[in-house]
Amino acid sequence: xxxxxxxxxxxxxxxxxxxxxxxxxxxxxxxxxxxxxxxxxxxxxxxxxxxxxxxxxxxxxxxxxxxxxxxxxxxxxxxxxxxxxxxxxxxxxxxxxxxxxxxxxxxxxxxxxxxxxxxxxxxxxxxxxxxxxxxxxxxxxxxxxxxxxxxxxxxxxxxxxxxxxxxxxxxxxxxxxxxxxxxxxxxxxxxxxxxxxxxxxxxxxxxxxxxxxxxxxxxxxxxxxxxxx
Amino acid sequence: xxxxxxxxxxxxxxxxxxxxxxxxxxxxxxxxxxxxxxxxxxxxxxxxxxxxxxxxxxxxxxxxxxxxxxxxxxxxxxxxxxxxxxxxxxxxxxxxxxxxxxxxxxxxxxxxxxxxxxxxxxxxxxxxxxxxxxxxxxxxxxxxxxxxxxxxxxxxxxxxxxxxxxxxxxxxxxxxxxxxxxxxxxxxxxxxxxxxxxxxxxxxxxxxxxxxxxxxxxxxxxxxxxxxx
Amino acid sequence: xxxxxxxxxxxxxxxxxxxxxxxxxxxxxxxxxxxxxxxxxxxxxxxxxxxxxxxxxxxxxxxxxxxxxxxxxxxxxxxxxxxxxxxxxxxxxxxxxxxxxxxxxxxxxxxxxxxxxxxxxxxxxxxxxxxxxxxxxxxxxxxxxxxxxxxxxxxxxxxxxxxxxxxxxxxxxxxxxxxxxxxxxxxxxxxxxxxxxxxxxxxxxxxxxxxxxxxxxxxxxxxxxxxxx
Amino acid sequence: xxxxxxxxxxxxxxxxxxxxxxxxxxxxxxxxxxxxxxxxxxxxxxxxxxxxxxxxxxxxxxxxxxxxxxxxxxxxxxxxxxxxxxxxxxxxxxxxxxxxxxxxxxxxxxxxxxxxxxxxxxxxxxxxxxxxxxxxxxxxxxxxxxxxxxxxxxxxxxxxxxxxxxxxxxxxxxxxxxxxxxxxxxxxxxxxxxxxxxxxxxxxxxxxxxxxxxxxxxxxxxxxxxxxx
DNA sequence: CATGAATGAGATTTCATTCAT
DNA sequence: TATGAATGAAATCTCATTCAT
Numbered sequence: 001x002x003x004x005x006x007x008x009x010x011x012x013x014x015x016x017x018x019x020x021x022x023x024x025x026x027x028x029x030x031x032x033x034x035x036x037x038x039x040x041x042x043x044x045x046x047x048x049x050x051x052x053x054x055x056x057x058x059x060x061x062x063x064x065x066x067x068x069x070x071x072x073x074x075x076x077x078x079x080x081x082x083x084x085x086x087x088x089x090x091x092x093x094x095x096x097x098x099x100x101x102x103x104x105x106x107x108x109x110x111x112x113x114x115x116x117x118x119x120x121x122x123x124x125x126x127x128x129x130x131x132x133x134x135x136x137x138x139x140x141x142x143x144x145x146x147x148x149x150x151x152x153x154x155x156x157x158x159x160x161x162x163x164x165x166x167x168x169x170x171x172x173x174x175x176x177x178x179x180x181x182x183x184x185x186x187x188x189x190x191x192x193x194x195x196x197x198x199x200x201x202x203x204x205x206x207x208x209x210x211x212x213x214x215x216x217x218x219x220x221x222x223x224x225x226x227x228x229x
Numbered sequence: 230x231x232x233x234x235x236x237x238x239x240x241x242x243x244x245x246x247x248x249x250x251x252x253x254x255x256x257x258x259x260x261x262x263x264x265x266x267x268x269x270x271x272x273x274x275x276x277x278x279x280x281x282x283x284x285x286x287x288x289x290x291x292x293x294x295x296x297x298x299x300x301x302x303x304x305x306x307x308x309x310x311x312x313x314x315x316x317x318x319x320x321x322x323x324x325x326x327x328x329x330x331x332x333x334x335x336x337x338x339x340x341x342x343x344x345x346x347x348x349x350x351x352x353x354x355x356x357x358x359x360x361x362x363x364x365x366x367x368x369x370x371x372x373x374x375x376x377x378x379x380x381x382x383x384x385x386x387x388x389x390x391x392x393x394x395x396x397x398x399x400x401x402x403x404x405x406x407x408x409x410x411x412x413x414x415x416x417x418x419x420x421x422x423x424x425x426x427x428x429x430x431x432x433x434x435x436x437x438x439x440x441x442x443x444x445x446x447x448x449x450x451x452x453x454x455x456x457x458x
Numbered sequence: 459x460x461x462x463x464x465x466x467x468x469x470x471x472x473x474x475x476x477x478x479x480x481x482x483x484x485x486x487x488x489x490x491x492x493x494x495x496x497x498x499x500x501x502x503x504x505x506x507x508x509x510x511x512x513x514x515x516x517x518x519x520x521x522x523x524x525x526x527x528x529x530x531x532x533x534x535x536x537x538x539x540x541x542x543x544x545x546x547x548x549x550x551x552x553x554x555x556x557x558x559x560x561x562x563x564x565x566x567x568x569x570x571x572x573x574x575x576x577x578x579x580x581x582x583x584x585x586x587x588x589x590x591x592x593x594x595x596x597x598x599x600x601x602x603x604x605x606x607x608x609x610x611x612x613x614x615x616x617x618x619x620x621x622x623x624x625x626x627x628x629x630x631x632x633x634x635x636x637x638x639x640x641x642x643x644x645x646x647x648x649x650x651x652x653x654x655x656x657x658x659x660x661x662x663x664x665x666x667x668x669x670x671x672x673x674x675x676x677x678x679x680x681x682x683x684x685x686x687x
Numbered sequence: 688x689x690x691x692x693x694x695x696x697x698x699x700x701x702x703x704x705x706x707x708x709x710x711x712x713x714x715x716x717x718x719x720x721x722x723x724x725x726x727x728x729x730x731x732x733x734x735x736x737x738x739x740x741x742x743x744x745x746x747x748x749x750x751x752x753x754x755x756x757x758x759x760x761x762x763x764x765x766x767x768x769x770x771x772x773x774x775x776x777x778x779x780x781x782x783x784x785x786x787x788x789x790x791x792x793x794x795x796x797x798x799x800x801x802x803x804x805x806x807x808x809x810x811x812x813x814x815x816x817x818x819x820x821x822x823x824x825x826x827x828x829x830x831x832x833x834x835x836x837x838x839x840x841x842x843x844x845x846x847x848x849x850x851x852x853x854x855x856x857x858x859x860x861x862x863x864x865x866x867x868x869x870x871x872x873x874x875x876x877x878x879x880x881x882x883x884x885x886x887x888x889x890x891x892x893x894x895x896x897x898x899x900x901x902x903x904x905x906x907x908x909x910x911x912x913x914x915x916x
Numbered sequence: 917c918a919t920g921a922a923t924g925a926g927a928t929t930t931c932a933t934t935c936a937t
Numbered sequence: 938t939a940t941g942a943a944t945g946a947a948a949t950c951t952c953a954t955t956c957a958t
Contacts, residue, residue, distance in 0.1 A: 124411025640811025
């Protein structure tokens with residue numbers, strides 16, 4: 001939630017909050033599109049329909065604006081992940097839900113995927129500074145751990161697995177498809193962004209993960225209902 | 230915007246070739262590290278220990294230099310991939326080889342991974358211009374297709390699978406680990422770059438892929454010999 | 459460029475006066491520290507713990523604020539100088555008092571010294587506009603003239619002297635030490651701001667002035683009592 | 688002598704040296720006139736008739752340019768001071784020469800006086816970084832010490848004196864007149880920059896210093912020939 | 917009186933690119 | 938080929954000042 005910076009700021013009017021939000025939206029778009037170094041403050045200001053100098057008034061500098069965008073983006077996905085309520089479901093269902101959610105989130109929030117990419121280009125310089133973001137990782141792996149554990153106990157999952165390793169694989173199967181869509185599309189001369197291609201990929205990713213956990217079979221797909229939003 | 234091209238250098242001196250190579254190496258390093266927009270021509274020149282103007286002499290402009298770096302990077306991995314000689318091996322072995330190779334290549338050639346990332350930030354603008362790169366995709370999927378096919382025919386693979394989908398998954402499981410190592414390390418407060426972590430990940434990726442193809446079981450690991458280079 | 463002036467405030471509240479004072483103090487500090495061009499309106503406001511806009515409310519603009527600070531500073535030293543009551547003392551005592559006072563004032567009011575310095579960097583632009591300041595010079599030289607005259611008549615001073623020339627020398631011996639303390643300290647690798655260094659300088663300056671007037675001898679120092687505050 | 692900065696620079700053409708010199712001259716003028724913070728890079732470039740960006744090419748940034756100007760200015764006056772050859776003269780003559788030189792130098796090189804002033808506004812930030820400047824102080828006080836010593840031994844100077852204290856007084860009597868000429872002129876409503884005023888001041892300063900050393904008498908002035916250049 | 921938000925002009929600095937040799 | 942010098946366009950950021958409440 002921490003997304004304010006200016007040390008001088010005391011009371012924030014509703015209008016000022018609106019300005020900040022528009023600014024963050026515009027900045028997220030720009031940073032996601034061209035990265036931190038590629039982003040132009042001018043462009044962000046124009047897109048947010050505000051005076052360029054306001055950016056400096058509200059956030060101090062370009063880097064701090066980027067940091068605010070990054071933190072907001074992380075807090076959003078975490079909020080949704082923890083809202084999935086995986087704990088109460090059947091482990092297989094829960095895992096399908098999680099994988100499906102992850103894939104859908106990537107597709108619908110490409111800005112987020114690209115933001116992460118850029119943050120890695122920056123060698124994680126900003127994520128390392130954000131305590132809030134760093135602290136969001138452990139509940140995530142705990143959640144995964146519990147789900148896998150339950151599956152193993154019920155006998156539906158064949159193997160125990162490191163939740164971190166599993167999370168990275170789920171993310172890799174989903175994020176990479178989005179983040180590298182351009183080179184992959186060019187390489188295989190196939191439009192990976194078509195609805196049918198997305199649907200196909202979604203199923204494939206779920207299949208891979210469940211197969212790995214020992215719970216997925218081709219036959220099992222018959223009743224597939226979990227459609228994309 | 231590339232104005233000039235070196236006049237189809239025929240009698241290029243050995244020294245000039247050396248200069249070009251040093252230049253491409255330095256440029257690859259810089260582009261991989263900070264992306265196209267983040268890269269500084271000055272920095273590249275300094276790193277290559279040449280005069281900045283030489284960059285313009287040899288490559289015309291920054292974009293063309295980037296394009297040259299990208300093409301060289303792709304041609305290198307393709308060369309190695311086709312050198313794997315998967316066709317003659319047992320499909321399981323072949324697949325283990327391919328997945329292992331892909332993982333190892335990512336680990337050893339992080340610059341390449343980052344280069345791809347950046348090219349995607351640029352929306353594949355340069356890869357689309359390069360016929361050579363685009364043409365390297367289809368033999369790759371053909372190779373994969375054959376291998377899978379053989380596995381299916383031998384009964385060791387349980388299912389048929391789209392080779393493109395499979396390739397993207399293999400790549401995703403490997404590349405994502407490298408490309409997003411910084412954010413993942415921060416998030417899970419775990420150093421993913423330790424030799425033991427790399428070895429663990431390598432095995433995990435192979436397990437996932439083979440499990441999906443229906444050829445991998447935990448028990449099966451006992452005889453694992455495929456160590457990292 | 460001063461647009462507006464507070465409407466000749468008559469019923470100024472006590473609070474407003476307090477605000478003005480805090481503002482002038484903060485402004486004096488800032489102008490003395492970094493000069494007119496170096497001073498930041500923001501910094502002054504923050505230091506005075508008031509809202510920046512109040513500066514404009516009270517003084518119209520930055521230049522007028524500077525002018526007010528300058529006038530207050532001059533009026534303060536003149537007030538003290540005329541309070542010295544040199545007229546009734548023995549000329550030698552009077553001169554020792556004046557020189558000592560000038561030195562002490564410089565040491566204790568470095569902001570004032572620096573303010574003058576800056577005003578000279580500005581080529582006296584603001585002092586020329588201030589009738590009040592300009593008019594304070596002539597009584598000063600008259601005072602000096604009388605004192606020297608009395609000394610000459612009593613035979614304790616050996617020579618007549620231009621009071622303006624004398625005043626400038628006294629000031630030069632004192633102000634320069636303070637205004638150029640940083641470069642001098644660096645040059646001679648000696649901390650000129652130590653209490654003992656200050657005391658030594660104070661005596662030296664008195665010696666120089668009295669020697670010039672023909673009234674000072676080294677032996678004469680024995681009964682020195684005029685200590686620094 | 689140390690006045691080059693750019694780490695990239697290897698061979699300097701005569702033309703480039705000329706550019707650097709013009710740049711330093713223009714910068715000195717500007718810094719002396721309005722201080723470091725008041726100086727405009729644009730103005731300096733225009734005055735030097737060069738492209739503004741060349742400043743960054745040659746000096747890196749505004750601060751480094753200022754540092755180079757400061758070092759050049761100090762090295763110039765030191766060079767002249769040590770060229771006075773005070774050691775071989777009669778101590779009284781030597782002292783008159785030194786004081787006269789100091790005064791004349793201030794009058795003719797007001798830029799230097801103002802440069803020092805500004806450096807003190809900056810709290811000696813740059814002089815402290817310059818080893819070359821700092822090291823020039825000790826030979827100076829040694830020179831003064833010797834001269835005074837010789838005068839004392841010959842009996843023409845009545846007292847021993849700290850050479851640093853003496854140097855500061857000489858400088859104070861000279862520099863202050865120049866550095867504070869604007870406020871002093873306004874205060875005493877007298878143009879202190881007239882040739883006759885300068886000549887008068889020059890004599891006064893010499894008188895004060897020699898009177899202090901015990902070597903000056905009003906009568907003694909009769910043969911004064913040491914005119915201003 | 918007082919405040920937070922907003923703005924326009926202009927400052928420093930960066931950077932790809934070209935010039936001259 | 939190779940180099941140091943030079944340049945124009947544009948980027949980030951600063952800062953006095955004004956607006957709206």
